[in-house]
Amino acid sequence: MTMLALQNVSKSFGALKVTDAVSFEVPEGQALGIIGPNGAGKSTLFNLITGNLPADQGTVHFEGRDVTRVPAMQRCISGVGRSFQIPQPFTHLTVYENLLVAATHGRQHSESEVMRECAVILERTELIDRANQTSGSLSLLERKRLELARAMATHPKLLLLDEIAGGLTEGECQALVETIKAIHAEGVTIIWIEHVLHALTSVVDRLLVLDFGKVIGIGDPDAIMDSKEVKEIYLGIDV
Amino acid sequence: MIWVDTIVQGILLGGLYALFAAGLSLVFGIMRLVNLAHGDLIVMGAYLILVFVSFTGLSPFIAAAIAMPLMFALGYGLQKVMLNRVLGDDILPPLLVTFGLSVVLQNAMLEGFSADSQRLPTGALSTASVELGSINVGVLPLLTFGSAVLVIVVLNQIFYRTELGRAFRATSDDATTASLMGIKPANIFAMATGIALIIVTIAALYLGMRANFDPNIGPARLIYAFEAVIIGGLGSLWGTLLGGIIIGVAQTVGAAINPEWQILAGHVALLIVLLIRPRGLFPRAVD
Numbered sequence: 001m002t003m004l005a006l007q008n009v010s011k012s013f014g015a016l017k018v019t020d021a022v023s024f025e026v027p028e029g030q031a032l033g034i035i036g037p038n039g040a041g042k043s044t045l046f047n048l049i050t051g052n053l054p055a056d057q058g059t060v061h062f063e064g065r066d067v068t069r070v071p072a073m074q075r076c077i078s079g080v081g082r083s084f085q086i087p088q089p090f091t092h093l094t095v096y097e098n099l100l101v102a103a104t105h106g107r108q109h110s111e112s113e114v115m116r117e118c119a120v121i122l123e124r125t126e127l128i129d130r131a132n133q134t135s136g137s138l139s140l141l142e143r144k145r146l147e148l149a150r151a152m153a154t155h156p157k158l159l160l161l162d163e164i165a166g167g168l169t170e171g172e173c174q175a176l177v178e179t180i181k182a183i184h185a186e187g188v189t190i191i192w193i194e195h196v197l198h199a200l201t202s203v204v205d206r207l208l209v210l211d212f213g214k215v216i217g218i219g220d221p222d223a224i225m226d227s228k229e230v231k232e233i234y235l236g237i238d239v
Numbered sequence: 240m241i242w243v244d245t246i247v248q249g250i251l252l253g254g255l256y257a258l259f260a261a262g263l264s265l266v267f268g269i270m271r272l273v274n275l276a277h278g279d280l281i282v283m284g285a286y287l288i289l290v291f292v293s294f295t296g297l298s299p300f301i302a303a304a305i306a307m308p309l310m311f312a313l314g315y316g317l318q319k320v321m322l323n324r325v326l327g328d329d330i331l332p333p334l335l336v337t338f339g340l341s342v343v344l345q346n347a348m349l350e351g352f353s354a355d356s357q358r359l360p361t362g363a364l365s366t367a368s369v370e371l372g373s374i375n376v377g378v379l380p381l382l383t384f385g386s387a388v389l390v391i392v393v394l395n396q397i398f399y400r401t402e403l404g405r406a407f408r409a410t411s412d413d414a415t416t417a418s419l420m421g422i423k424p425a426n427i428f429a430m431a432t433g434i435a436l437i438i439v440t441i442a443a444l445y446l447g448m449r450a451n452f453d454p455n456i457g458p459a460r461l462i463y464a465f466e467a468v469i470i471g472g473l474g475s476l477w478g479t480l481l482g483g484i485i486i487g488v489a490q491t492v493g494a495a496i497n498p499e500w501q502i503l504a505g506h507v508a509l510l511i512v513l514l515i516r517p518r519g520l521f522p523r524a525v526d
Binding site for chain 1 (some may be wrong): 413
């Protein structure tokens, strides 16, 4: 089944076209990586998928349903989870409460039903020791982990990760990749924007390249990384 | 001994001001909305209780209990239908709308109830007193203060112990991210204003039993409420109680020195606190 399908989606900010007739599909259970230079419109694409921004043109289908006009909060409840490039935890809430809020509202369950599961997610994302600290006191790695944990707490069918490995040390990055691999292995569909390429390619099944809002290529990661176009535009190598 | 008495009276009066302020503090804390009609809503609550009392002969306490769900519904609807539309990055639209609401409420009450001052019947309660050591303390002021403490304890419990409270705090932190977690900020804001109007009803009950009220006294109640919130520090409910107490004590001490100084002394207390602690006594650590 197709989890997510974008058809001819466009978005402009004034005269600047940040998303230009983008079309692609993600089958259920697949992990898609998105790469592209800064300003290529990657995060905007996520905002269009989550519903934070309305699309000017085109349609977004989630699980076969047209969600182009569906508000962000409804998309979250139906299974679109997201982590932010710049972590945006609820800083006055504890780590555990951040998860509780996401789990209860994102899935429309009562707190008693999700408490156990939130603890499990904290364990898996190695935040269990920080559970009762306010999230404002966390380190960068911990905040990134919290982003992931909170997105997972909404029980997403589709998980959107926005540069979650950026700014981490090699070891931290490795540990995070292992966690993401485990989530993917459970059958969660993932779309992952990342500049840390080796982290990305070790997880994703397909790679999509974005430049000036357009899809330059999509396909097998190795083939994409080897293509002349990508090397030219994305890596800046003259070939 | 007269000074001890004065200060105790001031502290108890502070309970009333804290009740005025708690709803304002709640709404501001969650949605950064300054409700300029807050004082008029208190007066409206007092009239609502008065109507129930005069038509049914019930005690004001029972009448207030009946008024609470109505006021909650009013607050919920007001937020949902009107105030949510003007919330945004610009703070001016909500100020203008609630200012307009304040004018409308005052005039509607003037039309409906005339400018005569009214009072809720209290029976023996208004003169009842208990002896605490060497001073006599009125039962009504004690009840008022007790209610203020209870309101703040309950609000804190809601905030830190319940699902709704976590949703309040999450939305207050970042409404956009909250909506990505499946929270509906519009509904959360409506719940908050609904709860604020329940507190307004409690404040109205004690206002109406303690003193005369007429359609024009709302703005002055708003100012006392504001001062209590500012002195306590934005976002701290216990700070709001302390703010109310400081204004109450300043007013009674001022009045004891010279009856004309009562109101002025309260305002001066605010200025002094702001000189020493510009962000109030218990500001939230990060904002």
